Amino acid sequence: MKQFARLLENSTPYKSLPGAVLARRSPLLVTGLQNIHKAHYIFSLCRETGVTAHAVTSNEASANKLCEDLNALFGEEVAILLPSRELVFRAVEGASHEYEHARLRAFGRILANDIKVVVSSAEGAVQYTLPPEVFLARTKALKPGEAHDVEKLAALLVSAGYARSDQ
Numbered sequence: 379m380k381q382f383a384r385l386l387e388n389s390t391p392y393k394s395l396p397g398a399v400l401a402r403r404s405p406l407l408v409t410g411l412q413n414i415h416k417a418h419y420i421f422s423l424c425r426e427t428g429v430t431a432h433a434v435t436s437n438e439a440s441a442n443k444l445c446e447d448l449n450a451l452f453g454e455e456v457a458i459l460l461p462s463r464e465l466v467f468r469a470v471e472g473a474s475h476e477y478e479h480a481r482l483r484a485f486g487r488i489l490a491n492d493i494k495v496v497v498s499s500a501e502g503a504v505q506y507t508l509p510p511e512v513f514l515a516r517t518k519a520l521k522p523g524e525a526h527d528v529e530k531l532a533a534l535l536v537s538a539g540y541a542r543s544d545q
Contacts, residue, residue: 386422395419399427413440417447421456424494432496438462438499446495460484462487462502485513 386392391408398406408419416433424431435441441459449458461477461484487493489510508516516538520526535543 386419392419392422395423397430399423406524413443414447414451416452417444418443420495421448421452424456430488430491430493430505433457433495433497434500434503435497436500438502441497441499441502445495448495448497456493457497458484458487458493460496460498460502462499463505481507485510486517489514 395406395408398404408416411419420431420433423429433441433444435444438461445457449455456516457525459480461480463477484496485507488496507513514535518531518534530543
């Protein structure tokens with residue numbers, strides 16, 4: 379990865395970006411780059427400055443592609459997609475909640491601080507979500523062999539949006 383970083387060291391357009399990131403002058407806009415170069419710039423900035431980036435694209439397909447490019451270029455999961463919700467205006471039996479699970483996974487990774495780049499479409503970036511403190515309060519990691527109070531666990535699940543029912 380150091381080879382990729384060295385490629386940008388002498389790039390005039392890139393040189394001013396790390397200082398702008400550290401000075402919190404945002405948002406930053408770099409134009410004229412091909413997709414793979416966008417991934418290179420974004421990850422190099424994150425690596426050099428130590429900050430986590432939120433890259434916003436025009437649509438879901440380009441967000442997914444940028445996320446894939448970042449992860450492929452650096453050989454590890456450095457980016458995570460924050461998907462947008464697919465709106466359905468009529469009742470559908472068995473509607474998928476896959477996007478909700480993906481968003482919750484992304485929020486968990488963000489709060490765990492183990493991701494370098496969050497990628498979303500503009501639509502996904504502006505969708506309502508839980509504040510971090512509420513998300514953390516309604517999250518519980520369960521491990522094999524642990525004992526938990528069933529009533530407290532049920533109350534936590536109900537507060538997280540589940541409906542309690544008898545089996």
